Amino acid sequence: MQNEFESYENFNKFKGLNILSIDYGLKVTGLACYCPGREPFPQARGRIIYQSDEQLIDELSLIIEEDFFEVIVLGIPFYLDGNESEMTKKVRQFKTLLEEKFSDLQIYEQDETLSSNAAQERMKNSPQFNFKVDPKRIDEVAATIILEDFMRN
Numbered sequence: 001m002q003n004e005f006e007s008y009e010n011f012n013k014f015k016g017l018n019i020l021s022i023d024y025g026l027k028v029t030g031l032a033c034y035c036p037g038r039e040p041f042p043q044a045r046g047r048i049i050y051q052s053d054e055q056l057i058d059e060l061s062l063i064i065e066e067d068f069f070e071v072i073v074l075g076i077p078f079y080l081d082g083n084e085s086e087m088t089k090k091v092r093q094f095k096t097l098l099e100e101k102f103s104d105l106q107i108y109e110q111d112e113t114l115s116s117n118a119a120q121e122r123m124k125n126s127p128q129f130n131f132k133v134d135p136k137r138i139d140e141v142a143a144t145i146i147l148e149d150f151m152r153n
Contacts, residue, residue: 030139
């Protein structure tokens with residue numbers, strides 16, 4: 001049986017590379033991971049309670065080192081009309097910090113508009129979550145959706 005993602009260009013481009021997806025938030029940052037060709041689909045990787053960008057970078061450093069991530073996909077929020085918000089600017093500032101700290105990694109942006117809403121809908125419709133929204137897992141499920149969307153581009 002063919003993996004859904006195998007038909008997308010990004011599957012071959014990133015085949016065999018460990019990818020970390022980040023749903024940046026000022027309260028909670030969600031994480032997801034995927035290695036095309038080795039895993040069937042992106043999976044939630046947990047969350048980090050946000051205290052500061054520096055603390056977040058430090059915790060990400062440990063995760064990146066532990067799991068040998070080679071690619072980062074950072075969700076970028078936009079308004080529904082495509083315009084940038086204040087949060088868009090904050091996430092792009094965080095991207096600059098990522099680029100400075102992890103200059104040896106490939107870092108990409110992915111539109112994350114409505115990813116948290118999609119995460120809640122996925123939970124409501126999934127036996128994996130007992131058909132309920134788990135507020136503690138929204139951000140990591142959103143990061144999973146961001147990574148799925150990135151692979152489909």
